[in-house]
Amino acid sequence: MTPPRLALVPGEPAGVGPELCVRLLQRPRDYDLICYADPRSLRAAADALALPLTLLPPDRPSRAPGEVAVVEIPNPVPPAFGAPEPGNAAAVIQALRDAAQACLDGRLDGVITGPVHKAVINQGGIAYTGTTELLAQQAGCEVVMMLANDIVRVGLATTHLPLRDVADAIAPEPLARTLRIVDAALRGDFGLARPRIAVLGLNPHAGEAGHLGREEIEVIEPVLAALRGEGLDLIGPLPADTAFLPAKLQGFDAVVAMYHDQGLPVLKYSGFERAVNLTLGLPYPRVAVDHGTALDLAGRGLADPSSLIAAADACARIAHIRSTRSDRNPPGGSP
Template sequence: MPAPLVITCGDPSGIGPELILKAWNARRERPVAPFAVLADPQILQSRMRLMGIEGEIASIDGTQRSSDLFAKALPVISLVNRFIDRPGIPDRANAAGVMEAIERSVELVSNGDARAIVTAPISKKPLYEAGFRFPGHTEYLGHLAAARYGHPVQPVMMLAGPALRAVPVTIHIPLADIPAALTRDLIVSTCRIVAADLHARFGISRPRLAIAGLNPHAGEGGAMGTEEIDTIVPAIEDLNGEGIDAFGPLPADTMFHARARESYDVAICMYHDQALIPAKALAFDETVNVTLGLPFVRTSPDHGTAFDIAGKGIARPDSLLAAIDMADRMSRLT
């Protein structure tokens, strides 16, 4: 039997624990790949009672028994750092447990005890207040992977849904900082990773990369900005020289309608919202956040912690289930 997936609990004050329980409960109605959860068992038990979900939580030391247990009990690997249980109220006291879950998930997958990581949503603010020094989940996983595997890692965020795959070249930085951060080398290295992983982990023999412009109308020949001429076009030429099927730069306002999407396998966007807005607008509940460029598979829901509805039992598990399904498929291909 293959190793199970491992799911990190995310911020316990958010909807992560509820989504995990609903995803496990969904096994009664649809196939769900077996997984173990890195969490505080008391939090999950509390949410289970709150939502009226029937079942047991099985505390385990590692993942070895989780696949066998999954049908009748939710396998949980207890965290050393326990959580404060206050749904909807983020607390920096929970940061240690949130980070521990992420760290231990990387340890499990690198040891072969898990075949992929699925992460529930985290909130950056309480982590920053506790001294977390990374912009977000993606960058932290890249740091942990580099330390664990002993070589540099460039993690790349991709939003993958049934109608669109989209990658932002720059991610968690202010709009004002994007032109300086957007370099020819960054575009090229990002696209190399995307092309390689779409081939290896999605089974696309020669991925087609549509490259967006940064400025309105892709710069209008330099009239609305020169980043396309100075940076993006040279990067595309480099990629074509390496045999990667990349084309553009394309005006972002005409890239995402149905006919345009037929011409490419992934949209390479210049900044966070240019990629995430169309991805989430087209299929919010089915879109998955995938981290490319890692030496292991990692997926996540495309939404946040939703503190406003945490503890109410109304959060939909669709995106987490899609993330579990995608992690299962990707890890079987790799």
Template sequence: MSTSSKLPRLVISAGEPAGIGPDVVLAASQRDWPAELVVIADRGMMEARAALLGLSTRFIAYNLDIERISNAGTLSVLHEPLAVSAAPAQVESQNAAGVLAALKRAVQGCMDGEFDAMVTAPVNKAVIADSGVSFSGHTEYLAELTETPQVVMLLAANDLRVALATTHIPLAAVPTAINQSLLLDVLRVMDADLKSKFGIASPQISVLGLNPHAGEGGHLGMEDIEVIEPALQAAKSEGINVSGPWPADTAFNKRLSDQTDAYLAMYHDQGLPVLKYASFGAAVNVTLGLPIIRTSVDHGTAFDLAGTGDADPSSFFAAVESALDLVRVR
């Protein structure tokens, strides 16, 4: 057990209450972290899930003014009530408002300096959409809450980092969504945050092409020549260390990866399958560009595992550890 006013204070959103979010948060509470973990969730739901999982977690009502505490088996709770009772795998769209309210409270606390970083458990986009709220994902929602014009989703596993130029949009919409201005903005955010948040003095960014073989000299599409290459030239003129466009099917070879601090993929399923194959369950989602530190898991709500005790908390542990690393760098 450790108590100190200098301990970092991490705020956690428990995510979709019918999923494994509460499970992995409770698993984290069993460890003694060098930080105070504060979960924003319905306290009754968390207590019920702990009982179901056979965990004797001690819940403490969150209080900003008391000394920060880290103690295995103890969890600070900032109560955010749900509209209806929640049970594992029993989806209730009425509870979407509580899920979003928890995110808003966490962001506000980070913006105000109350919390040092936020860690998010998975939400389910379909459940939130069914409640009548337009929601394309955590990344976009946090950008809206913080009024950030350009954010970048980056997944990291050890030294492998993959960022995305586009996130949760249909594949058919990707070519028109990618333009020189977007790519230059994304590269600026990556360069700045790899320096300021990851402590990499001179980050090397490798950019993937959009088309097979990066367009094969224009025979397989002109976007790599007409859009991506000019954006890379503009980035280089600003002092950003960038290379490409590289054919996506060979870009993750050891020769290039040894010279790369982060990759930029053009769309969600271009770069992430490689990273998740290499490290599923241990990767961390980091949102670049935000004025706050936010990390998350690399998986979804896994309704079939909720409340069973079989959910693997490794990615959530990694997200907490990554948040602490980013706080230390800052």
């Protein structure tokens, strides 16, 4: 089969993203990479790490270690390690959008993204809450943020909201949409025939039969009952403080948490280095690192590339699964 063609976007040029990309590029791979970046950032990172790097035109992707095709996205302000510049915010966003557009156009098969600096992008005059939201808006679709490692997959019913706004955001329609997207992704991108999804309650002890809140009774339980009627295998709502016990996790393929810090601290504690961030529901696979820009480590050769390597492997694997499914079900064929 044709190897997947994946975009690689380093993210914030003053952070560890460029050097993590250089480390990733030293590995043999069975997929093509096209890097959307300023070549100066990549060369500076390679020089700082004393690693070989050959940059090729975008129409000459290479799978050889130390080589990569590059779509040039120049930074207006030459970046320095550890010193992000708001003047480069537009270039960071352009790299993300151009890489995603190549997937939407069918020229590439997936996107791997490094860490970005949200505050610096906003300081650059661009309203930005996260790459998940950016790519969803560009593609015109509803998405779910999922973080995953070798231990657990955690999808989020709400993402970047103040805690005081979370309860109002847990409503029947968006919760049902989230669960359908997670179920479809587990089937289509992870190859699970009948995924079992644990759904956490919002309140302590999952509401304690209404004594600690009624969101479970009035919203979550009716949604789960309706979706079970559609064939989804949903367990819950479960108390969040015990749902992640190892013995229980063995019975689930994924967990859906009601808010960001309900599920992600457990995931990061269980295996931060190998964790990745997936955007479920896009027309193409997008997988990101599960860490920040680490400005204090930039250019020092201390950043761990494990998360980016895991993200690249996951993106290639999902792209391959999607391609296989597409080959089996060509346009006009039976579903």
